[in-house]
Structures are given as structure tokens and as C-alpha cells.
Amino acid sequence: MSTRPPLMAEESLAFLKSLAEASAIFVAFTYIAGWSYLAAYYSAFGVNPLELELPLPVVCTTAVYVLFNVGWWRLLAAIVLIFLLGLMVFVHRWKGMWRSATAAALAALLSAASAAGVLFGQRQAREDMLVDSSELPYVAFSSRLEKTDQPPCVDHQTYGSLDCKLLLHSKGTYYFFTPVPKPDDTLTSVGSLNLYTLADSDVTGVHILRGLARNVEGR
Numbered sequence: 735m736s737t738r739p740p741l742m743a744e745e746s747l748a749f750l751k752s753l754a755e756a757s758a759i760f761v762a763f764t765y766i767a768g769w770s771y772l773a774a775y776y777s778a779f780g781v782n783p784l785e786l787e788l789p790l791p792v793v794c795t796t797a798v799y800v801l802f803n804v805g806w807w808r809l810l811a812a813i814v815l816i817f818l819l820g821l822m823v824f825v826h827r828w829k830g831m832w833r834s835a836t837a838a839a840l841a842a843l844l845s846a847a848s849a850a851g852v853l854f855g856q857r858q859a860r861e862d863m864l865v866d867s868s869e870l871p872y873v874a875f876s877s878r879l880e881k882t883d884q885p886p887c888v889d890h891q892t893y894g895s896l897d898c899k900l901l902l903h904s905k906g907t908y909y910f911f912t913p914v915p916k917p918d919d920t921l922t923s924v925g926s927l928n929l930y931t932l933a934d935s936d937v938t939g940v941h942i943l944r945g946l947a948r949n950v951e952g953r
Contacts, residue, residue: 759840761794766844768797770851771858778859779901779911780929786904797847800854862899863927865913868944873900873910875932876939884930885912893941900942901929908932908940 772793773783862869874893875884882888887898887910901909911929 763843763847764794764797765790766797767800767847767851768793768795770848771796771800771855772851774852774855775859776902778856779863779909779927781901781909786902797851800851863911863914864916866916867913870899870901871942871944872896873898873908873943874941875908875937876941877932877936878938879936884932885928887912888930888932891938893939896941896943898930906934908934908937 776783874896875888876893887894898910
């Protein structure tokens with residue numbers, strides 16, 4: 735009586751289990767890298783990332799953005815590390831070896847992903863705070879509030895000036911700021927960056943302009 739079908743089924747099950755483990759490691763890697771980047775980025779602006787309730791798919795896909803922007807050689811190194819880690823998982827599953835090596839490689843990979851996310855997030859935030867950065871759009875608001883302590887980009891029943899940049903819109907709140915000039919040899923400090931918020935219920939209109947030429951288009 736042939737035992738081939740049961741053996742094939744067992745091998746297929748072992749393969750699927752190993753694949754599931756490798757997938758879990760990949761998700762953990764992308765989540766750690768993505769969350770580290772977003773936490774560092776928004777914390778630089780004074781926003782608590784825990785209050786944003788960022789969904790898992792957004793955090794994981796952000797890690798892909800981080801990998802593609804930190805340099806191709808780093809991306810290649812990450813791919814090699816993931817491949818080696820996956821190989822260790824398969825070896826561990828099939829031969830019962832490399833348990834400690836797998837754990838050490840996983841810890842090193844996650845630590846590297848976290849460090850890369852934090853460093854790139856902080857660097858990107860510093861660049862996006864500047865006037866000459868084109869990553870974040872300029873924004874002007876029309877508000878139903880007559881008197882506020884908001885900057886000139888917020889006005890009552892009409893659009894303010896396009897002097898603010900929109901950081902994000904989350905949970906019914908707009909986060910925006912007035913960008914700072916790029917420091918040079920004569921300017922050692924750019925001062926503090928003030929972050930403003932505006933609730934959806936207080937907004938009657940939003941004008942968003944991407945790019946640097948905010949004064950070219952009509953308001």
C-alpha cells in the first residue's frame with residue numbers, strides 16, 4: 735500500500751506552515767519599520783502618533799516607502815536579510831536547527847528596521863518643516879469662527895492666505911503649521927514651529943495647493 739499521498743500532504747502542510755511563519759515575520763518587519771517612521775515623523779511636529787489610530791495596512795505600506803527612499807543599497811540589504819531569515823525559518827522547521835540563530839537574526843532585523851524608520855522619519859520631518867519643501871501641500875481655510883488665534887491662513891467666511899502647510903487630516907481634525915525658513919550661514923536658528931488644529935465642524939471651506947508656486951494660481 736502506497737504512503738506517497740500522506741507524505742505529500744504532510745510536506746505540503748509543512749511548507750504552508752513555514753510560509754505562514756515567513757509571512758508573519760515580513761509583516762512584523764514592515765510594521766516595525768513603518769510605525770517607527772510615522773511615530774518619529776509626527777512626533778517631530780508635536781503630534782502623538784498614538785492618538786491618530788493609524789491602521790495596520792497604512793503602517794506596513796509606509797515601510798515600503800521608507801525602504802525605497804533610504805537608498806537602493808539599503809533596500810537590497812533588507813531583501814537579503816529577509817531572504818536569509820526566511821531560509822533560517824525553513825531550515826528550523828525542517829531540520830530543527832538554528833533556533834538561536836533565527837531568534838538573533840530576527841531581533842537584529844527588527845532593531846535595524848526600527849532604527850532606520852526613526853532616523854528617516856526625523857530627517858523627513860525636518861525637511862518638510864521648511865518653506866522650500868514641496869512634499870506637503872499649502873492650505874488655506876474658510877472658518878465659521880469670527881475670532882481665533884489661528885494664523886493668517888484661517889479667515890472668517892473667506893479663504894485666508896496660502897501661508898500654511900497641511901500636515902494631515904485625521905479623526906475630524908486638520909493639523910497644519912507655518913513653515914520655517916531654511917537655516918544658512920547667517921541664520922543659525924529658525925525658531926519654533928507652531929502646530930495648529932482646526933475641527934471639521936469649524937471649517938466651511940478648504941483650499942489646498944500642492945507645490946511651491948502657491949502665489950502663481952489665483953486664490
